[in-house]
Amino acid sequence: MTKPVSAPATAPHAPPAVAEGDIRASDADRDRVAEILREALAEGRLDPEEHAERIDTVYRAKTLGELEPVVRDLPAAGTGRGQPGPDAYVYGPRAPIPDQNLVAIFSASVRKGRWQAPARINAFALFGSVEIDLTEAVFPQQQVQINVTAVFGSVEIRVPENITLRSSGSGVLGSFEVESHDSEDADAPQVVVNGYAVLGSVEAKPKRGAWIRDLRDRVWEEHRALRHELREERRERHHQLRHDRQEWQERLRSARRERRDRFR
Numbered sequence: 001m002t003k004p005v006s007a008p009a010t011a012p013h014a015p016p017a018v019a020e021g022d023i024r025a026s027d028a029d030r031d032r033v034a035e036i037l038r039e040a041l042a043e044g045r046l047d048p049e050e051h052a053e054r055i056d057t058v059y060r061a062k063t064l065g066e067l068e069p070v071v072r073d074l075p076a077a078g079t080g081r082g083q084p085g086p087d088a089y090v091y092g093p094r095a096p097i098p099d100q101n102l103v104a105i106f107s108a109s110v111r112k113g114r115w116q117a118p119a120r121i122n123a124f125a126l127f128g129s130v131e132i133d134l135t136e137a138v139f140p141q142q143q144v145q146i147n148v149t150a151v152f153g154s155v156e157i158r159v160p161e162n163i164t165l166r167s168s169g170s171g172v173l174g175s176f177e178v179e180s181h182d183s184e185d186a187d188a189p190q191v192v193v194n195g196y197a198v199l200g201s202v203e204a205k206p207k208r209g210a211w212i213r214d215l216r217d218r219v220w221e222e223h224r225a226l227r228h229e230l231r232e233e234r235r236e237r238h239h240q241l242r243h244d245r246q247e248w249q250e251r252l253r254s255a256r257r258e259r260r261d262r263f264r
Contacts, residue, residue, distance in 0.1 A: 021063060120146075142190060146204075
């Protein structure tokens with residue numbers, strides 16, 4: 001008598017692979033897409049209303065598939081960054097900015113942050129240190145000349161990496177180091193460092209990762225102000241609607257009370 005042949009055991013089914021678009025989005029994914037939108041707003045690819053709508057979609061998105069359509073018609077962040085248009089630099093007739101004098105004698109003098117760079121900056125360090133940071137500066141004119149004198153002292157200059165940096169200085173028993181750089185954009189600001197170092201040091205170079213953003217910052221600030229105005233307007237409209245609803249409810253209650261009193 002033959003034994004019945006048993007059916008071969010079937011291998012357990014592997015769980016279906018999750019499509020990339022169905023993967024849950026992380027905060028980093030949302031921030032990456034928000035940065036692309038911010039660049040698009042600064043470059044004029046999106047107007048403030050479109051940007052606000054897309055940002056709202058980004059921070060409501062749950063999956064990567066919901067994020068992808070938001071930037072489908074935009075270039076990736078930073079792809080056009082190396083070649084800003086001429087409008088990125090706001091030159092033109094303005095009230096003249098007085099020369100900036102930075103003096104450090106047995107002390108330190110620092111100029112950095114958001115400031116308007118004048119056409120001429122004079123730095124003098126005697127047994128002291130001077131720091132000039134132009135990475136967040138606004139350039140009302142295309143050329144800025146920095147005259148430096150370091151005697152037993154130091155002068156350190158930092159500029160955005162997408163501008164032109166030149167020098168014609170020298171060191172006398174000291175160090176005068178300027179990392180010359182020519183921007184690919186002929187309209188970019190130019191910083192020229194002149195002077196000398198006597199038993200001291202002068203150093204000027206681009207700050208990696210720092211880019212001039214005159215137009216971008218201005219557009220971003222205007223957009224932020226517009227969003228604030230829209231929020232205030234929505235808040236006032238909400239308060240007005242709530243007030244009107246309360247008045248309507250009060251009138252309705254009064255009408256009910258009058259009908260009850262009439263039937264008594």
